Amino acid sequence: MKFGKEFKKQKVPEWTEAYMDYNGLKRILREVMRYKQSLLHPALKHKRASQQKQITFMDSTAFSAQHLQSSNLNQSKTDVENQVIDVDTLQRDGSKKIYKTMFLGRSEDGRDVETMFFAKLDEQLNKVNTFYKDKVKALIHEATLLNKQMDALIALRIKVRKPHLNRSNFKIRRSLSNAALRMHPTNITSKGDKSSGKEHMGLTPEVHTIYDHKKDESTAEKELNSARTTGCSTDHGEQVRNHDYQQDPLKILDHVKINNTLDSPISTIRGVFKDSKEQDLSFNKEELRRVEEQLRHAFIEFYNKLRLLKHYSFMNLSAFSKITKKYEKITSRRAARSYMKIVDNSYLGNSDEVTSLLERAEGIFIKNFSNSNRRKGMESLRPKAKREKHSVTFLSGFFSGCSIALLVAIALRIDAGNLMNKEEGTQYMENIFPLYTLFAYAVLHMLMYAANIYFWRRYHVNYPFIFGFKRGTELGYREVFLLSTGLAVLASAGFLANLHLDMDSSTHGYKTASKMVPLSLVTFVLVITFCPFNIIYRSSRFFFIKRVFRCICAPLYPVTLPDFLLADQLTSQVQAFRSFELYICYYGLGEYSRRQNRCHRHEVYNTFYFIVAVIPYWLRFLQCIRRFYEDKDAMHGYNGLKYFLTIVAVIIRTAFELKKRIAWLVFALVSSAIAVTMNTYWDIVVDWGLLQRQSRNRLLRDKLLISRKSVYFAAMFLNIVLRLAWMQLVLGFRLHSLRKMTITTTMSCLEIIRRGIWSFFRLENEHLNNVGKYRAFKSVPLPFSYNENEDGDETEDDEDDDDDNNDKDD
Template sequence: MKFGRELASQMVQEWQTAYMDYQGLKTLLKNHIAFRKNTALSPPPPEVSRSRSLKRRLTMYRAFSGLNNLRGSPKKADDEVILVSSVQQEGSDQSYYQTMFLRSSEEGGQIELEFFRKLDHEFNKVVKFYSEKVEQVKVEAEELTKQMDALIALKIIVDKPPTVAAQFVGAAAPATVVASVNGVKQGGLQLDAIQEVEMSSEGGDGDGEVRAKRNRAFRPASLEVLDHVKINVEPDTPVSTLRTMVGSSKSDLSFSKDELTKAEVQLRQALTEFYQQLRLLKSYCFMNVLAFSKIMKKYDKITSRSASKAYLEMVDNSYLGTSDEVNKLIERIEATFIKYFANGNRRKGMKSLKPGHKREKHRTTFFLDTFFWRRYRVNYPFIFGFKPGTELGFREVLLLASGLSVLSLAAVLSNLDMEMEPNTKEYSTLTELVPLTLVSAVFVITICPFNIIYRSSRYFLIHSAWHCVCAPLYKITLPDFFLADQLTSQVQAFRCLLFYAYYYFSGDFTTRTNNFLKDSNSYDILYIVVAIIPFWSRLIQSLRRLIEEKDRSQGANAFKYFSTIVALVMRTIFSQKQKQKPKPPSLVFWRIMASSTSGFTTIFNTYWDIVIDWGLVQRNSRNPWLRDKLLISNKAVYFVAIVVNILLRLVWMQLVLDFQIPFLHEKGMVALIACLEILRRGIWNFFRVENEHFNNVGKYRAFKTVPLPFHYEDEKIM
């Protein structure tokens, strides 16, 4: 694999603009090759020939004059191609690196000069980004240190008997317990004292003085730290949400087992996420250093110069090459996690810290379709918050969808076979149980507790669906409102489930009638209610985000779903009135109400899809009427998607306009509209996730924010 592809495959996609522009630098070198080929076809002008002859004579003179051997330097002046120096920025303590190209007057020198200018720009960009990220992780490490101090103190209080715990109160905790998270104060790094503590505990009596000296180097946290902290109660459950509504989200410690368990779970997750961040930051440093090495060696090969040694020496001596804070933090995180969250079992601890890689399964490699997210390197596992290594690839998604489709088709064919075969036609009751069996089979597969058929993904779906049902009692995350958006396109499916419930529980399936439609007014009411539920879930999700995030756009989003609910109610009532015989006098009124509300919500939803959810139709973007960054190079795809979305949105007006296809049954028309809505939602999904991906890229957001269990009221106690 060429290095350019390897770099693209290894980079953190949310940081892709912060990586060295390897392809851009490679393009400049290709321009140099093209220039040399063009100049080689035509003889140089006489003036250039004379200058070259003079330059060769001067070179020969300096070579024999002994000027190049001053101060015993083995390097010849003619061999010097570049001079790299660190320049201090005016009015700032920061410095940047600048390369002076000494051969700019030579033929093609301007292209090489441009190459080094861009090379310096890319290197300074990488160093700046890396140094900023290292400072951020050092601050996070300090915060995690304080959290671990509080956790260990809480663990001592909860796990020890009252008499033993009382001995610790007001006194320093044992160094072997707490020093591991305090860090080396002089070095400025946190979470790095475990090895020192363990070494001090392994020696014999002869090295007691050494142990005492080491112990004096650390100041273990006192259990009095618990007097200055509160437990964070995040609104992530219905109970905690209601508690937050009536009081503070931070409460006093009660020193209970539940608090300790919750704190351990949160800190375990926080350390795991922090460890992944450190690993990716280490990979970022390594891949960029390797990229600069590759491009300089390529430059030497193309230009037949020897500039890579000088430049790579500067890279090695820069902050990018000399900083080891990340490696030290990685070692200390591993030691801390293994000691306190894996009972000293290194294999178990490292298995939890390092996520498993998704293995390709050959039995699904022949299924190709919907692979665009992977092809364009959209980080959808991070966007949806999947546990690393458990997300489904496009092959598994297609396999699962194909399996469900085959199962449904088999049910339909078996039903038709029982109807059309004279020998089995008498088993009409059994025939009517086929749809119920299909729905039951899908439900059982979904809740199956055994580790088959992608259990982690099924439980993730159930978890998100439960959050949608209980909204707004849970904190709103992207998977929750994304799933709720999918459910808004499944109105007809919800209504079919309602029909099944009445059809089978009323006993009409035994006689193949639908008398409940005539005798039950509750069905007409629930027919509207079940269609409203997904839109209502999105409405209250948006209201909660409006209150929590203070984002006014969420208020507009809530109004969009409210208008959709109104339009849905009006269209359904109009449809029900239209079926009555004789036609009621109020039919014209309901038609006007359905038409006006449906027209308004269609325009509103279409605008929101294209402008807000997809981020398109931006006037001042580099891609006119689209957006600055696009995954697909063919811009026509986006314009086609916009047109298709508008047309499919207009399908909503079908019930109002009474548009019917002569050769298509009414129920067939409903099924066709439902299929078109699924198609529209599939298109919406791709461009919605693409826009979310670029939002993360623009903010270099590649990690989840994990809430921490403890809140320090007095930050100076540490």
């Protein structure tokens, strides 16, 4: 694979614009190549001269002036290679370095184009350096926060696991978590600055053994005493030892509280009655477990950030090396070595903070969260990449063929039995068909999801990050397609078995068994879904179950993007919910024994017929209320109003379906029209981000992943048409029952297709928002909250200072 394609493939999707513009530089080099070729062909000389007048080049005199003013100019270079270019380093804002290259080539041979190339190269180097330095500083700040969190965690472990320790007699040094991150902004160094040494890039190396809380007190004290005598050979190490002091390890717990993130039903209920976002420590094992889990998650995310940033540095350095070598090959000028010396001495190529932090973060995680088991720790930090299996592709094709064959067999069986022309057959289909449409809705939704995954991957939408999947466990479109075709085979085989057992005169003795086929299929699917064993993508099944549970408990859990996306999917499965209700009536009320669907004669069934249709929209409404309460954003309030209007429309439509009165028809049409108008506007403008007046793409948005704009206009048109079809369904309630069932099923399938199209553009818009903000990481809440009056970086243990701090706290 060529480097250009590999470079594009290996980019962090959210940082695409922060990478070196390799393709842009290649285009300039192609311009240089064409110019060189025109010099070799006299016939092209005149044409090249006319084209060159149309190109605006950067004024080379500006580089000459800059060259004369720079204090870093070295005029004693005599080597031919060093005379091709001269790179000046300028200082901005005190510390920010800006690189400017002056091309020293002869005036002929396309000097202007090559000058433009180096100007573009400098621009990209400055851009990459600035981005990389900003990200490193952000990670250094996060490292200091994690350091304080680890201090509190170690103290909490001592308090919970060793409650009998005497605080007055048990003293340890200030650095409780001797494996904690010691990264301060003042310690940022590079390879060129050896005064501080590597040890200040990450963890403080003064203590190399983590306090083992499982050992007895005497052994622990020996280890701590041994740790105190361990010192650093550097000057800074002497400074650190001079500031070492004795402190009660549990005293830190007097200045911390647990963040009340309202991430559980109990904490949410407490938060309603308590305004405080913090709560005192309870010092129990359950609290320690939750804190350890939160910090474990935070460390994994922090480590992944470091890995992505290191990969970013490596890929950009490789790109600079490749493009300068291409320049040498095309122009026969030796400038790659000179320029790469500048790149290697820049912050991007010279700093090693990320590498040092990676090594030390591994040590922390392995010691504190993996019981010193390196293999187990690295499996958590670096999960194995998922591999595509040939068996998945084979089984997907096999199940696809089987499902098509079974559907053809079902159609032939219905035609052979002439079921659609007999009253008895029509009644039978009215009873049996709704039971199997539940599977049809699920299969269609999974097929749309598989198609979306395929196109998300094709257009580099980072869907695993958006959905919050655990790395290495996300399903690809092949796996989802396999599950959908497998379910299709299962449902089709059950339907065909029902037809055979009920319609064949030789199988009248098996009618009781035939009645239980649909229930058996549903039971089998539910058992597989909730199966605790590691089979059939357990991680994905549990992720789905967890998200469904959070949707059901909508106001009691914080609403994340996967939660409301799933709730939006459920709003397109209203008929599936009603089919599930039919199962309960059919088997719970014994209607299957009568061979006639009389569920609507039960008042309880009709009541739940209203409730079931409203449940998905109600859950989404509660999510909007929760987000409005937390974020105080009016947009969430308007979104909740949209779902409330939809709930009103669904209730009125259901009432008209059951009552069949003209008044209800008018109310249903009016309410549905209002709901459709607001939902369509919200889909296109808010969720998709389209129809922007100031956009450079007319009636679209500034950034588009799909190059053909007609796709977006077609999607908007389809969305409007399918929304109107949902409204038109009101008029179909007066049709014959079988026709009405067919139309309802068709419209429900179209709604699922509309939701699938909506999902693609919704995630595309979310991805582009992440790209615009360079947001490639999840925000992980930390468990502990420190008092603002306490200075977390104190280096003195003075009783007067402690008293002052206590006074401030009071």
